[in-house]
Amino acid sequence: MLPKPVIGILTWRQGQRFGEPDYLRKLVLAGQKLGAEIYLFSHQDVNMKEKKIKGFLPKAGGGWSSRWFPWPQVVIDRYRRRVPEYIRLRNSDLLFFANSPFSKKWRVTQLLAKDRRVMHWIPETHLYEKKRVATMLSKYPLVYVKPGNGSGGKSILRISAKGKEFSLSGRDKQYQTHTAKLDSVSAVENWVGRWVVEQQIADGNFLVQQGIDLGLIPNHVADVRVLIQKDQAGEWRVTGSGVRIGEAGSSTSNLHGGGRAVSFEGLIEQRFGKRQAQLITKECHSLAHEVAKTLEDYFGRMMEFGLDIGVAVDGSVWLIEVNPKPGREVFRQMGDMVTYAKAIERPVQFALHLARKRQTGDVGQREQRVRV
Ligand SMILES: Nc1ncnc2c1ncn2[C@@H]1O[C@H](COP(=O)(O)OP(=O)(O)O)[C@@H](O)[C@H]1O
Ligand SMILES: [Mg+2]
Numbered sequence: 120m121l122p123k124p125v126i127g128i129l130t131w132r133q134g135q136r137f138g139e140p141d142y143l144r145k146l147v148l149a150g151q152k153l154g155a156e157i158y159l160f161s162h163q164d165v166n167m168k169e170k171k172i173k174g175f176l177p178k179a180g181g182g183w184s185s186r187w188f189p190w191p192q193v194v195i196d197r198y199r200r201r202v203p204e205y206i207r208l209r210n211s212d213l214l215f216f217a218n219s220p221f222s223k224k225w226r227v228t229q230l231l232a233k234d235r236r237v238m239h240w241i242p243e244t245h246l247y248e249k250k251r252v253a254t255m256l257s258k259y260p261l262v263y264v265k266p267g268n269g270s271g272g273k274s275i276l277r278i279s280a281k282g283k284e285f286s287l288s289g290r291d292k293q294y295q296t297h298t299a300k301l302d303s304v305s306a307v308e309n310w311v312g313r314w315v316v317e318q319q320i321a322d323g324n325f326l327v328q329q330g331i332d333l334g335l336i337p338n339h340v341a342d343v344r345v346l347i348q349k350d351q352a353g354e355w356r357v358t359g360s361g362v363r364i365g366e367a368g369s370s371t372s373n374l375h376g377g378g379r380a381v382s383f384e385g386l387i388e389q390r391f392g393k394r395q396a397q398l399i400t401k402e403c404h405s406l407a408h409e410v411a412k413t414l415e416d417y418f419g420r421m422m423e424f425g426l427d428i429g430v431a432v433d434g435s436v437w438l439i440e441v442n443p444k445p446g447r448e449v450f451r452q453m454g455d456m457v458t459y460a461k462a463i464e465r466p467v468q469f470a471l472h473l474a475r476k477r478q479t480g481d482v483g484q485r486e487q488r489v490r491v
Pocket of ligand 2: 272427440
């Protein structure tokens with residue numbers, strides 16, 4: 120019998136504390152079921168000299184056990200912190216990764232906004248400068264100001280204009296809601312100027328973005344989360360989608376902010392009728408495929424993306440954010456356990472596919488086509 124393919128999952132660890140312990144536990148179990156020798160490890164667990172890794176496995180009753188494992192054929196990168204040792208390991212050629220490193224929101228938005236295949240789905244976006252707020256408000260009745268490097272719904276400000284009346288609403292770093300009603304553009308500029316200073320994150324710019332009217336459900340923000348993943352044949356497939364609904368009055372839909380999740384098809388069918396709902400679903404899927412393919416051209420081989428898609432009240436479809444290491448919680452919160460399980464299995468199936476291709480020498484490190 121052939122030896123089992125060895126798959127490593129790179130993640131943050133401090134002592135026995137792991138980033139995303141629940142998900143990673145399930146990922147390891149799914150991998151074992153699929154016949155992989157699979158383990159978790161962090162940057163400090165790699166013994167480069169002896170080419171072995173101290174890996175961790177979940178124990179049946181909770182907690183983790185560790186032992187030395189053979190060098191992995193394929194590594195799934197699930198590290199979500201920008202720790203220097205991690206970045207060094209990522210940039211070395213020591214490990215073979217299923218997914219390439221990715222960029223910040225601003226850089227990704229810029230690339231997509233210039234690419235003919237996908238530009239029509241990207242809301243107009245600029246780096247924040249004081250004057251931008253006024254020019255964007257003269258073009259769009261709704262404008263968002265948000266950090267350029269992702270925030271889990273924090274520090275995002277929504278500005279809506281009705282004639283000369285402006286309503287502002289945002290969540291600060293502690294998820295506290297701030298609101299204001301202002302009656303001139305210059306008052307808005309000043310208010311936003313204070314906001315970006317108060318909410319400033321270490322290395323971050325802010326973006327000013329065309330707002331999409333996501334009010335499919337009155338007084339709530341509802342956006343679509345589409346999970347697209349590579350399957351066991353290395354082909355992109357939409358695994359599932361769900362709608363995240365923010366708390367009443369909230370400017371974002373993020374689940375951390377107290378939102379809930381419902382079925383995508385159900386909600387849009389109710390809102391738009393069967394025929395238009397089918398067209399919207401189709402467009403969301405082609406957006407997901409085109410965006411995944413386009414981003415791979417720029418960044419090299421990728422494994423999965425969680426796309427935040429906005430379906431506006433007029434039925435138009437927009438890409439709000441691309442998450443390269445997405446969560447799967449939306450499916451669990453919807454009660455769709457079949458999709459939830461599939462969403463956990465697919466990364467391992469893809470890693471196994473790569474491991475097999477590596478055995479036959481049929482795959483390169485990154486498979487990137489466009490240099491960035
Ligand atoms: N341009 C926009 N138009 C409408 N809603 C937006 C826009 N940008 C962000 N949002 C809302 O805020 C949420 C969080 O924004 P996102 O860019 O995904 O940042 P994060 O990294 O915090 O998840 C989105 O899911 C959406 O509900
Ligand atoms: Mg998001």
